[in-house]
Amino acid sequence: MHxxxxxxxxxxxxxxxxxxxxxxxxxxxxxxxxxxxxxxxTIRPQYLNAVERAHGAIVYAVADQAFAVACxxxxxxxxxxxxxxxxxxxxxxxxRITAVAEPVSSTRKIxxxxxxxxxxxxxxxxxxxxxxxxx
Numbered sequence: 722m723h724x725x726x727x728x729x730x731x732x733x734x735x736x737x738x739x740x741x742x743x744x745x746x747x748x749x750x751x752x753x754x755x756x757x758x759x760x761x762x763t764i765r766p767q768y769l770n771a772v773e774r775a776h777g778a779i780v781y782a783v784a785d786q787a788f789a790v791a792c793x794x795x796x797x798x799x800x801x802x803x804x805x806x807x808x809x810x811x812x813x814x815x816x817r818i819t820a821v822a823e824p825v826s827s828t829r830k831i832x833x834x835x836x837x838x839x840x841x842x843x844x845x846x847x848x849x850x851x852x853x854x855x856x
Contacts, residue, residue: 733794748786758790761819774811783820784836791822792853804851
């Protein structure tokens with residue numbers, strides 16, 4: 722694979738956005754633009770934890786997918802270096818949760834992203850920060 726991407730937004734939406742894990746989980750790319758992504762998923766019963774709230778892994782997965790799509794929309798292949806997540810509230814069975822990723826800082830090799838996961842009515846479920854390396 723080439724490190725420079727000819728149509729980065731399309732690549733981010735169709736290649737990164739439809740990776741095997743995201744597709745398996747049912748994560749959808751709602752919007753992709755240069756330096757921006759919005760991804761969502763509906764919480765299913767199998768995504769719940771022992772107290773019947775969205776498991777942290779599924780909240781992280783939708784946040785990570787938005788992060789991946791956004792940072793790969795800039796024209797070079799991007800790989801995650803780290804992501805920190807703070808869980809604020811629990812998602813409910815049947816609730817649609819949405820992750821939005823936007824840049825905080827971007828240089829030629831490193832970018833930092835703010836990712837928020839929200840539920841019904843815009844309720845904050847998680848707040849994240851991701852760092853990516855651009856090849």
